[in-house]
Amino acid sequence: MAIVTLSDVTKTYPPADKNATVVTAVDDVTLDIEKGDVFGIIGYSGAGKSTLVRLINALEPASSGSITVDGIDITRLSERELRRVRSGIGMIFQQFNLFSSKNVKANIAYPLKLAGWKKSDIDARVTELLAFVGLSDKAKAYPEQLSGGQKQRVGIARALATGPDILLADEATSALDPQTTHEVLELLKRVNEEQGVTIVVITHEMDVIQTIATKVAVMEGGRVIEQGDVFDVFSNPQNPASQRFVGTVIKGVPSPAEAASLRERHDGRLVTFSFRDGDSSQAQVFLDLANAGLGFELVYGGINDIRGRAFGHLTLAIRGTDAAIDAALSTIGAHAQVTELEGEAR
Ligand code: ADP
Numbered sequence: 001m002a003i004v005t006l007s008d009v010t011k012t013y014p015p016a017d018k019n020a021t022v023v024t025a026v027d028d029v030t031l032d033i034e035k036g037d038v039f040g041i042i043g044y045s046g047a048g049k050s051t052l053v054r055l056i057n058a059l060e061p062a063s064s065g066s067i068t069v070d071g072i073d074i075t076r077l078s079e080r081e082l083r084r085v086r087s088g089i090g091m092i093f094q095q096f097n098l099f100s101s102k103n104v105k106a107n108i109a110y111p112l113k114l115a116g117w118k119k120s121d122i123d124a125r126v127t128e129l130l131a132f133v134g135l136s137d138k139a140k141a142y143p144e145q146l147s148g149g150q151k152q153r154v155g156i157a158r159a160l161a162t163g164p165d166i167l168l169a170d171e172a173t174s175a176l177d178p179q180t181t182h183e184v185l186e187l188l189k190r191v192n193e194e195q196g197v198t199i200v201v202i203t204h205e206m207d208v209i210q211t212i213a214t215k216v217a218v219m220e221g222g223r224v225i226e227q228g229d230v231f232d233v234f235s236n237p238q239n240p241a242s243q244r245f246v247g248t249v250i251k252g253v254p255s256p257a258e259a260a261s262l263r264e265r266h267d268g269r270l271v272t273f274s275f276r277d278g279d280s281s282q283a284q285v286f287l288d289l290a291n292a293g294l295g296f297e298l299v300y301g302g303i304n305d306i307r308g309r310a311f312g313h314l315t316l317a318i319r320g321t322d323a324a325i326d327a328a329l330s331t332i333g334a335h336a337q338v339t340e341l342e343g344e345a346r
Contacts, residue, residue, distance in 0.1 A: 002068075003166060003198050004033040004056055009065035011051050011222075025051040027222035028065070033215070035165075038192050038199045040213035040230065042206075043245065047219040049202040053168050056200065057089055058082045070165060087115065090159030090197075094171040096151040098143040098158075104130070105139040108157045115162055129157040133187060149180035156187060160195070167191060169201045173208055185211045206249035209234075210306050218242040234304065235276050235311035236337070252302025252313030259341045262299050268319035270299070271329065274337035277309040281335040285314075292328040294320040315341070 011026040026048045033039045041049050054060045055067060058074045066075050074085050098107050105126050112122045130136045133153040143151055152172060159167055169188065173181040189212050191197050201208060209216055209230060217227035218239075226233055226242040234250060237243045247253045253272060254262060262270055273285050289296050300315035318325055329338050 001035050002032040003035040003037075003070060004200070005066075005068040006031050006052075006056075007066045007068075009052075009055060009062050009067060011048075011055060011060070012063045024222050026055065026062075029222075029224050031217055031224055031227055033198060033200060035198055036192070036196060037215050038188070038201065038213045040209040040216040041200065041202045041219060042204065042209060042216060042249075043219035044204065048222040049219055050170060051222075052219070053170055053200065053202055056166075057091060057168060058085055087162055088164050088166065090162075090164040090167045092152065092155045092159050092167065092169050092172045094174045096143070096148075096155045096175075098151060098154055100143050102142075103139070104135065104141050104143075104146070104154050107143070107154055108161055111158060111161045125161060126157075129161060132160075132190075133157045147180070148176050149183055152176065152180075152184050153187060156184075156191065160191065160197070165198060167197050167199045169199060169203075171203055172201070174203070174205065178207070181205075181207065182211070188212055210304065214307075218245055220245070231277075231306045231309050231311070234306060235274070250302075250304050250313075252300070252304065252315075254300050254315055254341070258300070262315065262317070263341075266297065266299050266317035268295070268297075268317040269322075269325055270315055270317055270341040272300075272313050272315045272339045272341060273332070274311070274313050274339070276311045281332075282314075285332050285336055288328055288332050289316070289318065292320070292324055292331075294318055294324060294328055 006029050009026060009029045013023040013025060015021055041052060043049055055062050062075055066073055069085055070088060072085060108126045108129055109122050112125060130139055133156055135153055173184050188199060192199050201213060213230050216230045216233050217224045220241050226237060226239045234246055237246045275282050296316045296318045298314060299317050301313060303310050303312035332338055
């Protein structure tokens, strides 16, 4: 069941001055986020990710299209009704956005006070949340006394306080080191799995998607250019622009600069073969090349792991006549994805 649905949603901002043009930050986006998903929204800076999240959160109105959250069309609500919808959505941020003058307990209690909870209920709920995020001993600490990872755990506890169905995470780990990122992602996974909260993560970091997301949408220029199961989108992107984005974040595909350097150092035609979990075609590639009497050398490669499923890329420098190489690549193309790197063979 979809918990968030966007249909033909566009968001434009007026020109900054009379010489500027209208900015289309989100351009005709249609997508469904299913209940229980960890839905990643990825893309370069300026792609429209944060704007999309502000629309889902009803912090800004869409210019056109409709947005449904928990079955309610939020594009047609009054400000008072919107406040109720927003209370069902938690949010965490890159810079944590904690109140520096309040201790951990008061930070987490804040949304409960706003919602009019009784003091004894607030105390019990905060105790429960502190235990869940592993900070029971920090109730009296102030944000400046906490590490980045601890601050984000407070941010998560605060976002979950009123029991939202949806948690929006906007670059929530981008200010953290890799080890701390890992801990925060593990916590978010528990939020999803143990509390059944649907999570939308906006990120430019591949690790984040790889570790926790189940679905992903790739954005560029305000549009969603590709969406689907994380493994499918990353192991076999269909759209040229998402191939470009995915190519920069996954392991094993040489960048144009690396391809140029490989070409300097190796004779022959450079060809990348892509494999997915469960294919038995890796060995077959080597057999096909050997059977065709071609010489080859492994020059670049890498394996990616997405929630326990692997895919990878191997780049070989292949030597032989063009006709023999073309024939072999066409045979191999029937069982593996074959991409010849652009540029002249040496
Ligand atoms: P991302 O989160 O992917 O980096 P944003 O959603 O922040 O992208 O921005 C998408 C585009 O919309 C950018 O060109 C940005 O400059 C523009 N934009 C975002 N917010 C506003 C705003 N409040 N007013 C004008 N332009 C904006």
